[in-house]
Amino acid sequence: MDVPLDPAVRALRRAAARSLATRREALGAGMGLAALAAVAACAPPPPPAGGGLDxxxxxxxxxxxxxxxxxxxxxxxxxxxxxxxxxxxxxxxxxxxxxxxxxxxxxxxxxxxxxxxxxxxxxxxxxxxxxxxxxxxxxxxxxxxxxxxxxxxxxxxxxxxxxxxxxxxxxxxxxxxxxxxQGGFGGIGYNRRKLGRDLRSIEDLWADDLRGKVVAVSEFRDTAGLVMLAQGVDITGSFGKTEVENAFGEVEKRIADGHIRRIRGNSYLQDLKSGNALAGLVWSGDLFSLRAETGDDSWQFVLPDSGGTLWTxxxxxxxxxxxxxxxxxxxxxxxxxxxxxxxxxxxxxxxxxxxxxxxxxxxDPALAKSPFVFPTDDFLRRHARVFRALDADEDAEYGARWAKVVGN
Amino acid sequence: MKRRTWLPYVLLAPGLAWLAVFYLAPLVQLASVSLQSPFPGYPGYYYRNVDVGNYVTALGSFGAHFGRSVLYAALATVFAFALAYPLAYAVAFKAGRWRNLMLVAIMAPFLTSFILRTIAWRQILADDGFVARTLGVLHLLPGERITETWVAVVAGLTYTFLPFMALPIYAGLERVDPRLIEAGTDLYAGAFTTFRTVTLPLSMPGVLAGTLLTFIPAAGDYVNAELLGSDTGTKMVGNVIESQFFRVLGGYPVAAALSIVLMGLILVLVGAYVRRFGTKELV
Missing domain, CATH: 3.40.190.10 (Periplasmic binding protein-like II)
Known part of the structure; x- marks a missing residue:
């Protein structure tokens, strides 16, 4: 740019530039300090010390x-x-x-x-x-x-x-x-009228006419847990990485070949309601509220032959x-x-x-008889299993692997 | 004369304080989190470190998600432009007394929640819905469904950000002096030539603003991919950030690294775009 020859103007311009520079420095310093303060203030909390709770x-x-x-x-x-x-x-x-x-x-x-x-x-x-x-x-x-x-x-x-x-x-x-x-079951939900038959096992969900019409809950302890039970794994016991990987692999395969349409949180109910899905691996209470909401008794919830999951x-x-x-x-x-x-x-x-x-x-005498609200010990022993508590490393590892299964 | 020197600082102070607290501090915190390491043996706990491994994971494992984010956002921007330009043109030049009503119509969807509108799209595009049935009858639906495909995600993004494209273009067109367009006609230019050489160039600042306002948020969006997309194959970076942040125990630093990379990526793309299509007029 051309500098004006008038010395007065030149001096003014220099002064302006200097004041701008110092202002910028002051702002920069202020911002820098704020940034440092932010970092110092938010150190991640340390893990708990060893031993029991004090x-x-x-x-x-x-x-x-x-x-x-x-x-x-x-x-x-x-x-x-x-x-x-x-x-x-x-x-x-x-x-x-x-x-x-x-x-x-x-x-x-x-x-x-x-x-x-x-x-x-x-x-x-x-x-x-x-x-x-x-x-x-x-x-x-x-x-x-x-x-x-x-x-x-x-x-x-x-x-x-x-x-x-x-x-x-x-x-x-x-x-x-x-x-x-409260507790609840993970099992199979389906519409008997639209399907024209009953579903009894996880294998039934993989029937050809259900391709792309199956949803599953995003909770892996239920979705993969049900698959593990169908694969003969005792989910209450000492299973390890291999068994979990087998079940995840099965789910992954069913997603890849388009059989499982989508894995979702509670919103899988919308897919069942809209007809995008006819069956799924679902939670008991959700299916009962769907039935109450739509007034349609053809919505069925069953615990698969191989057993359902029980969570609390x-x-x-x-x-x-x-x-x-x-x-x-x-x-x-x-x-x-x-x-x-x-x-x-x-x-x-x-x-x-x-x-x-x-x-x-x-x-409500009818509700008092429902095994899904008041299951007897015998009912639970025969039909439901509780997914074993995972240790910290398994929890993190399986969770991260499951995120990959569902595309994240 | 002396008094003047502190006046700008005083006037700037509230804004700067706001920026420092709500923009700069979180950004620095985000950068610092993105370099943390997981505490060995305690998943979900971290210690401060300079761990670039998080960036390696972010780019190595989730490259496809970045690709989709950029691709879907670009497609949505193109489609939104194609839909919004004629719309904005009509509002600016042809609407007459309907102009205000049309503007309200463009903005009206903002009055309802964006999540609800996206969920409504799932109903509209459902297998048993009108759209999917019609396309199915016409044999235009190879996969027999629209939801849970990339088409639904791009359509959702286009719909969501359409007003962000339409309003700046309208503002740009509105500023065009009609006498310039008349001058084009006076000089024997056809309607198309006038549009190409006069109207379009003059509306470019609006187009540029509109494309930026569409592309940037669309690239970071995760709601459309979550609600309209499938599990594998259509998820975008936003979905991974959500999952790493909320659902993966110990995923905090990777989520932060993903956010920083996304920010950098958008900055570079937008920088190149603005440089190429230049904008002295862009306000």
């Missing part, structure tokens, strides 16, 4: 003077009044104990909810909940990482009503950290909560058979409370 490290319990409780749960997991304004059992609990419960339906996915709260939980900062609900494999991860507080079972006499089959959960033997909230959603107290005793009071309350029956009548998943079946007779 009970003394828990925050002091304030339940006696602070009569409040924050309960985070999944949607449609607590009985709702007909005008959809109150939760009758919860209102009764508040009245009886004087504990004010802030109930939030803010969990809709194990992974996303855990990822959201994990950084705070690991650095022992409040996560906005005194009680939360996770599926068994995720609560397994939390117990393993010592992110949930031990329960004082003496303060929860009703906890003895927990079904025997759920007492010695592989992820929490003796139930020192969690109680089952478990309620636990985060290590960061100072209201453990209020939380325990609530858990104890929901293990009262009469209360549990009221909840089960609404959510229609597997009720984990012994005695609730008798209480259900008075509310």
């Amino acid at each position: 009970i003394r490290a828990l925050p002091a319990d304030v339940s006696a003077r602070d009569r409040t409780l924050r309960f985070s749960n999944w949607t449609a997991y607590l009985d709702l009044s007909e005008d959809a304004k109150t939760y009758p059992t919860l209102a009764a609990f508040e009245k009886r104990t004087g504990i004010d419960v802030a109930y939030a339906e803010d969990i809709d996915d194990n992974d996303t909810y855990f990822t959201k709260i994990a950084p705070q939980l690991r650095s022992r900062q409040d996560v906005g909940a005194d009680l939360f609900v996770f599926t068994d494999w995720m609560i397994n991860r939390l117990i393993r990482e010592r992110l949930v507080a031990p329960l004082e079972l003496l303060r929860m006499p009703n906890a003895t009503h927990l079904l025997d089959t759920m007492k010695d959960a592989p992820f929490d033997p003796g139930r020192h950290f969690s109680l089952a909230w 959603d478990n309620v636990a107290v985060p290590v960061t909560s100072p209201r453990r005793r209020n939380a325990e009071a609530l858990m104890n309350y929901y293990y009262d058979p009469a209360v549990a029956a009221q909840v089960a009548a609404y959510v229609t998943y597997v009720c984990p409370v012994r005695g609730a079946q008798e209480a259900m007779e008075k509310i």
Whole structure:
């Protein structure tokens, strides 16, 4: 560019350039400092130290003077009044104990909810909940990482009503950290009318006329678990990488040849509803709500000949909560058979409370007979299996491999 | 005169503070996370490191996803342009008293959630729906379905970002002085020649803005591939980032590395594009 000859103009221009430069430097320095501060502030939290959970490290319990409780749960997991304004059992609990419960339906996915709260939980900062609900494999991860507080079972006499089959959960033997909230089955769902026949085994799903019309849940412990059962693997026992890889390979093959249309979270229901899929590896409760919603009884749920999967959603107290005793009071309350029956009548998943079946007779005699809500020990022994708790390395390895199976 | 020197700083301070806290700090944090290493024996925990292995994984294992992101976004940009230009032209020059109504119609979909609209597309394109049936009868549907194919993903992206293409082009065309177009006619240019030599070049700033506003978010989109695409074969980078971040235990650093690579890739592509098609007029 041409420099003007007038010295005054030249001087002015130099001054302007200098001031610009210093301004830029100042801004640069400021931004640099901010960046450094950001890095310094957010170091990843360290892994838990060895040994058991140090009970003394828990925050002091304030339940006696602070009569409040924050309960985070999944949607449609607590009985709702007909005008959809109150939760009758919860209102009764508040009245009886004087504990004010802030109930939030803010969990809709194990992974996303855990990822959201994990950084705070690991650095022992409040996560906005005194009680939360996770599926068994995720609560397994939390117990393993010592992110949930031990329960004082003496303060929860009703906890003895927990079904025997759920007492010695592989992820929490003796139930020192969690109680089952609800359970459910993984199995085969299909439309009998559209299909014109019944499905009984995983092999039935691979029939030629179902090509591209099969969906499956994105939870590998259910989808691959069902395939493993069909392959004769005991999913409760000491299977390893080979067995898992065999099942993943089978699923991979069925995706590649277009037989499985799509693997999804709960939204596979839309595919069944729209007719894009006629059958699938699904969760029991979903199929029952689909049946209720569409008023179409031809939607069937069966546990395959080779067995279905049984999972539980478990309620636990985060290590960061100072209201453990209020939380325990609530858990104890929901293990009262009469209360549990009221909840089960609404959510229609597997009720984990012994005695609730008798209480259900008075509310809904038909539901009281359903083996998918009140399975007998014998029914469970013959038809359902619980996927064994994975250790940290398996959990990470299989999870990463499964992500590849579904195209990520 | 002296007072003036601090005034710009004061005026800039809120904006700069905003940028520092909500733009620069997260970006630096993202870069730092992308270099972390998994803590041995504790999946899901990390320690600070300079681990370029995350970038090797990002590029090595997910190259196809990057390819799809760029390809689908480019296709969606081309289709959106083809649909939006005539639309914007009509609104700018031919709509008369309908102009405002048409503009509202273009923007109206924004009033509903983008996720809901994409889910609605799954219903529209369902096997038993009108579109799939018609195409099936005409033997134009080789795979016997539209959803769970790349066609649905590109169609979804095109639909989602159409307004981002149409509005800047409209704004560009609206600024064109009609007398220049008249002058073209006066000089015996045919309608097409006038369009090619006068209208189109004058609307280029709008076209350029529109293509950028479509391509950049489309390349980072994951909702369309998630809801309309299949498991293997149509997933884009956004889907992998989501999966690595939320679902793969210990996938944080790889998710961060993928984000940085995607950002760099888009920056390079857009840089080359803008350089090629130049834009002194681009505001």
